Amino acid sequence: xxxxxxxxxxxxxxxxxxxxxxxxxxxxxxxxxxxxxxxxxxxxxxxxxxxxxxxxxxxxxxxxxxxxxxxxxxxxxxxxxxxxxxxxxxxxxxxxxxxxxxxxxxxxx
Amino acid sequence: xxxxxxxxxxxxxxxxxxxxxxxxxxxxxxxxxxxxxxxxxxxxxxxxxxxxxxxxxxxxxxxxxxxxxxxxxxxxxxxxxxxxxxxxxxxxxxxxxxxxxxxxxxxxxxxxxxx
Numbered sequence: 001x002x003x004x005x006x007x008x009x010x011x012x013x014x015x016x017x018x019x020x021x022x023x024x025x026x027x028x029x030x031x032x033x034x035x036x037x038x039x040x041x042x043x044x045x046x047x048x049x050x051x052x053x054x055x056x057x058x059x060x061x062x063x064x065x066x067x068x069x070x071x072x073x074x075x076x077x078x079x080x081x082x083x084x085x086x087x088x089x090x091x092x093x094x095x096x097x098x099x100x101x102x103x104x105x106x107x108x109x
Numbered sequence: 110x111x112x113x114x115x116x117x118x119x120x121x122x123x124x125x126x127x128x129x130x131x132x133x134x135x136x137x138x139x140x141x142x143x144x145x146x147x148x149x150x151x152x153x154x155x156x157x158x159x160x161x162x163x164x165x166x167x168x169x170x171x172x173x174x175x176x177x178x179x180x181x182x183x184x185x186x187x188x189x190x191x192x193x194x195x196x197x198x199x200x201x202x203x204x205x206x207x208x209x210x211x212x213x214x215x216x217x218x219x220x221x222x223x224x
Contacts, residue, residue: 031213041200042118042217088153096168097145097204097213099153 002027002091006100013107019074021103023087031090032063033097034072038083046085047072077107111137113205115216122193123224129189130219132203137214138183139205144176147218148199156201159186183208193223 003026013019023032034046047054049061049070063070074081084102112135122128132142144156157167159180167173180186186205190197200218207214 033213033215035215041220043200043202043215044217045215048212086152096155096158097143097153099145099147101152 002089002096002098004087004089004098004100006085006087006103008103009101010104011106013077013105015077015079015107015109017077017107019072019077019081019105021072021074021085021087021105023070023072023089023100025068025070025087025089025098027091028065028068029063029070029089029091031097032070033088034059034061034070035086035088036083037086037102043086074105077105079107079109081105082107111135111207111210111212111214113139113203113214113216115201115203115219117219118217119220119222121222121224124194125192127189127191128193128221129187130201130203130221132186132188132205132216134184134205134207134214137205137210138208139186139214140183140208141206142180142186143204144178144186144188145202145204146199147202148196151199153202156188190221193221195223197221198223 032050036044053062060073088097088099114133141160145153147153156171159165203216
């Protein structure tokens, strides 16, 4: 089945630094979603980016479909960015999203 | 804009009791709704997919007897965790596919704690 690996597993930054998170997957993805999960557990859908580059605010996601990888770049990190970032993909237009185990980000003031 | 609203956001129930959670599509019509669970220290796994006018499809390890789902219209779905025990703790996530766009929209999750 589909496998999703995220790296690094954890990351500690100083406020203002940039973060680069990686997501690698084992099969072609027709859907790719980046999520943010707060320390309290709530989930926020950040970006849907199955191919190419997408921007929203301080976030930029680049997905190279052929190479089965996606990245999430967070610029000028803030302490409120701390939490877990999850990558999830589906291999067809269905619903079976396979989630990675996430990157835990801590931004120190 | 399109939103998925999940209710309740958090709930605590006693072991052996049941808990119903709701998923409401706001601003769009949802042709399909998927329910996921994130157990403690684990990643999300698909429980079931519910498509209007089709039978609900449950994944392995999840059954209708344990997680009955109702999907009466294009805006609403509910799932009940029957006879909840410790292993049912976690964050339950609803994802809905928009009828016109085909895009997926997600709620914030319903967190279940079982005592």
